[in-house]
Amino acid sequence: MLYRSASDRLLDTVNIVLLVWIAGMMFFPFLYIFSVSFSSMRDYLEHDFLLWPKTWVTDAYQYILGNNRFVRSVFVSLFIAAAGTLLNLLFTTTMAYGLSRPFFGQRTMIFMVLFTFLFSPGIIPTYLIVKETGLIDSLWSLIIPVLISPWNMIVMRQFFRNIPEELTEAATMDGANPITVFTRVILPLSKPALATFGLFYAVAHWNSYFSGLLYINNPSNWPIQVLLRQIVIVNDNTALLEQQGFVEAPPAETIQMAAILLATVPILVVYPFLQKHFAKGVMLGSVKG
Amino acid sequence: MFLRKSSVIRDLILISAIAVLVAGCTSNDGSGEPTAPSSTSTPTSTTPSDQPSEEKMHDISFMSYSYVRFPEPESPGVQAIRDKFAANVQSQFILASDFNTKLSVVMASGDMPDVVHIQSADANYIKWAREGAFLPLDDYIQQYETFKLVPDAVWNQFRVDGKIYSIPMYSPTYMQSITIRQDWLDRLGLKVPTSYQELLEAAIAFTHNDPDGNGKNDTYGFAMAEKNTPEFSAGAYWSGGWYHKDQDGNYIPGTIGPGRREVVETLSKAYAEGAVTKDFAVLNWAQANQEFYSGKAGIFIGIPNGMEESYYMGLLEVHPDAVVTSIPYFVAPDGSQGSLLNQGYFGLTTLSSKLADDPEKVKKILTILDYGRTFFDPKDRTPDNEHFDWLMGGEGNGYDMTDGRAVVREGAESIAPVGYMFAREEWRPWAPSNEANQYSKMVYKDPRMQEFIGKIEAMEVNHNKTPYADPSRGIYSETWAQHGLELTNYLNGEITKMISGHRPVSEWDQMVQEWKDRGGADYIKEINEGIKAKQ
Numbered sequence: 001m002l003y004r005s006a007s008d009r010l011l012d013t014v015n016i017v018l019l020v021w022i023a024g025m026m027f028f029p030f031l032y033i034f035s036v037s038f039s040s041m042r043d044y045l046e047h048d049f050l051l052w053p054k055t056w057v058t059d060a061y062q063y064i065l066g067n068n069r070f071v072r073s074v075f076v077s078l079f080i081a082a083a084g085t086l087l088n089l090l091f092t093t094t095m096a097y098g099l100s101r102p103f104f105g106q107r108t109m110i111f112m113v114l115f116t117f118l119f120s121p122g123i124i125p126t127y128l129i130v131k132e133t134g135l136i137d138s139l140w141s142l143i144i145p146v147l148i149s150p151w152n153m154i155v156m157r158q159f160f161r162n163i164p165e166e167l168t169e170a171a172t173m174d175g176a177n178p179i180t181v182f183t184r185v186i187l188p189l190s191k192p193a194l195a196t197f198g199l200f201y202a203v204a205h206w207n208s209y210f211s212g213l214l215y216i217n218n219p220s221n222w223p224i225q226v227l228l229r230q231i232v233i234v235n236d237n238t239a240l241l242e243q244q245g246f247v248e249a250p251p252a253e254t255i256q257m258a259a260i261l262l263a264t265v266p267i268l269v270v271y272p273f274l275q276k277h278f279a280k281g282v283m284l285g286s287v288k289g
Numbered sequence: 290m291f292l293r294k295s296s297v298i299r300d301l302i303l304i305s306a307i308a309v310l311v312a313g314c315t316s317n318d319g320s321g322e323p324t325a326p327s328s329t330s331t332p333t334s335t336t337p338s339d340q341p342s343e344e345k346m347h348d349i350s351f352m353s354y355s356y357v358r359f360p361e362p363e364s365p366g367v368q369a370i371r372d373k374f375a376a377n378v379q380s381q382f383i384l385a386s387d388f389n390t391k392l393s394v395v396m397a398s399g400d401m402p403d404v405v406h407i408q409s410a411d412a413n414y415i416k417w418a419r420e421g422a423f424l425p426l427d428d429y430i431q432q433y434e435t436f437k438l439v440p441d442a443v444w445n446q447f448r449v450d451g452k453i454y455s456i457p458m459y460s461p462t463y464m465q466s467i468t469i470r471q472d473w474l475d476r477l478g479l480k481v482p483t484s485y486q487e488l489l490e491a492a493i494a495f496t497h498n499d500p501d502g503n504g505k506n507d508t509y510g511f512a513m514a515e516k517n518t519p520e521f522s523a524g525a526y527w528s529g530g531w532y533h534k535d536q537d538g539n540y541i542p543g544t545i546g547p548g549r550r551e552v553v554e555t556l557s558k559a560y561a562e563g564a565v566t567k568d569f570a571v572l573n574w575a576q577a578n579q580e581f582y583s584g585k586a587g588i589f590i591g592i593p594n595g596m597e598e599s600y601y602m603g604l605l606e607v608h609p610d611a612v613v614t615s616i617p618y619f620v621a622p623d624g625s626q627g628s629l630l631n632q633g634y635f636g637l638t639t640l641s642s643k644l645a646d647d648p649e650k651v652k653k654i655l656t657i658l659d660y661g662r663t664f665f666d667p668k669d670r671t672p673d674n675e676h677f678d679w680l681m682g683g684e685g686n687g688y689d690m691t692d693g694r695a696v697v698r699e700g701a702e703s704i705a706p707v708g709y710m711f712a713r714e715e716w717r718p719w720a721p722s723n724e725a726n727q728y729s730k731m732v733y734k735d736p737r738m739q740e741f742i743g744k745i746e747a748m749e750v751n752h753n754k755t756p757y758a759d760p761s762r763g764i765y766s767e768t769w770a771q772h773g774l775e776l777t778n779y780l781n782g783e784i785t786k787m788i789s790g791h792r793p794v795s796e797w798d799q800m801v802q803e804w805k806d807r808g809g810a811d812y813i814k815e816i817n818e819g820i821k822a823k824q
Contacts, residue, residue, distance in 0.1 A: 123390075124397045131398055214394055217381050219362060230359060230384050 037258035060258035096156035117150035141215035350402035354388035364703035410447035446763035457634030473500030510564035512586035514577035525757035526621035661710025764819030
């Protein structure tokens with residue numbers, strides 16, 4: 001370790017430079033958004049590229065956080081992401097586990113799942129179902145229609161099938177019923193899968209915007225992405241607008257940036273905590289020789 | 290190992306229990322919130338005790354699109370309408386770019402709100418009208434002042450099988466006309482062009498004769514962008530409208546007509562002299578604007594409404610002696626002089642056909658709509674005008690008077706009733722004429738900008754002698770719906786080649802033939818059948 005060859009050091013240097021460069025590419029957009037969101041409009045206009053605010057201005061944040069629509073939307077999205085993800089995992093794992101065990105009619109069941117996966121019904125039939133079940137304007141309309149993603153379910157099932165049969169057998173011999181086996185053996189062993197799909201579901205809920213647009217009529221129940229789209233897109237359109245003698249006061253660039261940042265942070269915060277699960281091995285050491 | 294108590298499981302169960310609990314609470318909060326536009330809030334506010342309450346309160350659901358302002362569903366504006374008209378407006382405003390998606394779904398589900406805005410008289414609009422989704426309004430248009438003002442040429446654009454299913458929202462009929470740097474013309478001793486030949490000469494002079502007198506060869510004629518925009522049409526004859534007829538007496542689109550050919554020839558000659566933006570084929574619209582307003586190019590376009598004041602001010606900051614003037618419409622070979630009329634409306638208000646059983650409610654909706662689109666002369670847009678003051682939410686509340694002009698306050702969209710009057714998100718009354726709006730004075734702030742726009746307005750008044758209404762408007766063509774983009778792209782591509790000298794303009798007829806073979810002929814046929822059917 002103490003003694004390293006020149007080529008080793010060269011490799012290290014190249015690696016470090018490359019990785020720092022890539023990390024920078026990922027990081028700079030956020031830094032830019034961050035800086036603009038805290039800058040005054042004047043600074044923003046004067047400098048082509050702001051990497052650090054010249055004068056710290058929190059107007060944009062005051063504007064956004066003072067407007068309770070934004071805060072409300074964040075909570076709507078947080079709720080959907082949290083409750084939705086838990087229910088997603090509950091329904092996905094139970095169905096996947098059921099389908100991973102042999103039983104009569106299993107093939108038909110799997111075919112039916114695959115069928116929904118290949119031929120999705122489209123927007124209008126889905127809307128009709130949501131409407132007829134009275135879910136319009138309810139937050140559940142953003143959760144229930146997407147309870148199980150067939151793709152995730154099938155991958156999960158494959159994962160369960162890879163858990164050695166011996167574990168289940170041993171548990172059954174010791175008197176555990178299928179539910180105990182599932183909750184005490186299978187799920188603890190599936191933490192990496194739960195973390196992965198949990199994150200997939202959570203990100204999907206957080207980013208979902210189209211269902212919010214369609215099913216939620218009351219702006220106070222809009223998920224954050226619907227609101228964000230308004231804040232960010234609206235500014236692009238102002239140039240196209242006719243004017244009728246009134247001063248337009250569109251949200252400044254800084255407001256857009258602040259809104260983007262505030263909406264991105266929650267999901268960024270979740271990543272590092274789940275990330276360790278991806279890296280971990282799955283079955284290591286559960287079955288000995 | 291499986292018998293060891295797993296804390297993870299317990300945690301998971303605990304978390305899901307909490308989640309369900311939270312879920313219950315939150316959804317209750319959501320539905321029971323006092324701000325929700327629920328019908329429960331109606332009775333409390335309907336009848337202030339000191340007022341006679343003979344009028345029945347109507348709930349009116351309303352779905353609209355918006356670009357900038359998104360009025361809250363419950364607000365002082367909604368309250369004001371309740372008090373004045375005994376109407377409880379339950380509004381939904383959706384970002385314009387997402388609106389059509391949602392509208393299609395809502396319409397397909399058979400759940401149309403009482404009042405719905407439609408962005409344009411497109412295939413969907415015609416389909417829904419034929420399917421009976423909208424209430425026919427022919428009997429009502431003579432009953433309301435602002436509806437009577439709408440000219441027939443406008444109604445005809447969205448009649449379906451002879452019937453009117455919607456009330457249009459106002460937009461002027463101005464089209465873009467050509468503008469030129471007056472100060473450059475003066476310095477070179479040139480006159481304002483009256484034909485494409487003179488325009489070409491001016492453009493070439495701008496390129497070679499140093500019109501800004503800075504001793505550098507840094508100026509040129511036409512500022513252009515991708516897709517051969519702007520059109521630089523000096524009247525209906527040269528426009529993209531259906532003005533010309535072929536030898537069989539059928540209308541043809543202006544894009545393949547003789548007028549367009551003349552423009553392309555002019556631009557092609559100018560390009561060869563370096564008098565057109567060199568890389569126009571890859572410049573976007575903002576960049577073309579920059580070419581002109583930074584003082585590099587001398588010929589561009591203008592329109593009385595909807596110009597960006599900041600651009601012109603930017604030009605004056607860099608070149609304080611810059612003067613831009615409006616080029617009058619040219620006299621066409623057939624003796625006409627005037628522009629194509631723009632469609633003259635922007636968006637449509639439709640009513641659900643379910644209202645047919647409730648004439649009282651229909652009347653109320655139309656009364657509110659009519660009240661909200663009443664035009665006032667610019668000098669009457671003051672707090673003294675009760676009608677205007679009410680629509681705008683009151684002085685000091687919804688708007689302020691600055692320099693004698695009503696300027697809307699920030700956040701006023703929820704205070705001013707005008708946003709909920711079933712017209713547009715802002716006050717866009719039905720003006721008796723284009724000029725009545727006095728855009729130059731009412732829209733722009735700087736006197737120099739007002740002067741510039743004033744010149745365009747004066748040009749419209751003095752030289753738009755034979756304005757032309759495009760007969761193809763509002764006619765649906767299946768071919769165009771399917772291949773329109775492809776046909777347009779083909780034409781744009783070939784014309785770009787012609788302007789930039791990669792294909793001789795003498796091959797124009799060949800190009801037109803190719804275009805027709807690709808589906809253009811069917812398009813022409815369908816539109817002509819439509820025009821005949823309407824007559």
